[in-house]
Amino acid sequence: MYRRMVSSELYQADDEAIARENARGWEIMRRYNATGPSEDAARAALLKNLLGHVGANVTIRPPFYVDYGRHISVGDHVFMNWNCQILDTAPVVIGDYTQLAPGVTLATAHHPIDPVARGAYWECGDPITIGKNVWLGTNVVVLPGVTIGDNTVVGAGSIVTRDLPANVVAVGSPARVVRDITEADRVPASKLPADATLDYAAYPDLA
Secondary structure (H helix, E strand, O other): OHHHHHOOOOEEOOOHHHHHHHHHHHHHHHHHHOOOOOOHHHHHHHHHHHOOEEOOOOEEOOOEEEOOOOOEEEOOOOEEOOOEEEEOOOOEEEOOOOEEOOOOEEEOEEOOOOHHHHHOOEEEEOOEEEOOOOEEOOOOEEOOOOEEOOOOEEOOOOEEOOOEOOOEEEEOOOOEEEEEOOHHHOOOHHHOOOOOOOOHHHOOOOO
């Protein structure tokens, strides 16, 4: 059943291997969420033990909730604010420099609409992929099987039910693309300190 779960096949959760992995994640998550503001080193060590991959300079503010943890891959310089939750019955990939605001939910898990199969405790999960430098606003929900492209912004409270392309702003329930990200969104140099620069050459689609 565990193999079926991580392969996005129908599975039943009352399985010894699944229960063991869930208990492992729950215990590490409990310890992580009990850390204080001055325990950065302890938090980093617990996070590396909890998740499948953790990049450099990752900050995840507790409380943070997962189903298993080991099916989650987090890139470099990722920031997740308070109270994010990831239901990782299937793989979840989060790209470099992505930011999740408070209360974001990434939910790979789902159940059959068929009431007979659902009543027999069959369930499933589909992977979620979040690109690089994505910003998910407060209380955004991303549903199973969704991919969000690089640099995209999703407005607070949105529910993402289908894939979103790169370099767009999307809002709503269900989330819909409302516009592209363009040169008009550039932060002018006059708003930055005199010694600060922004490298737009690194973002050719926005240059």
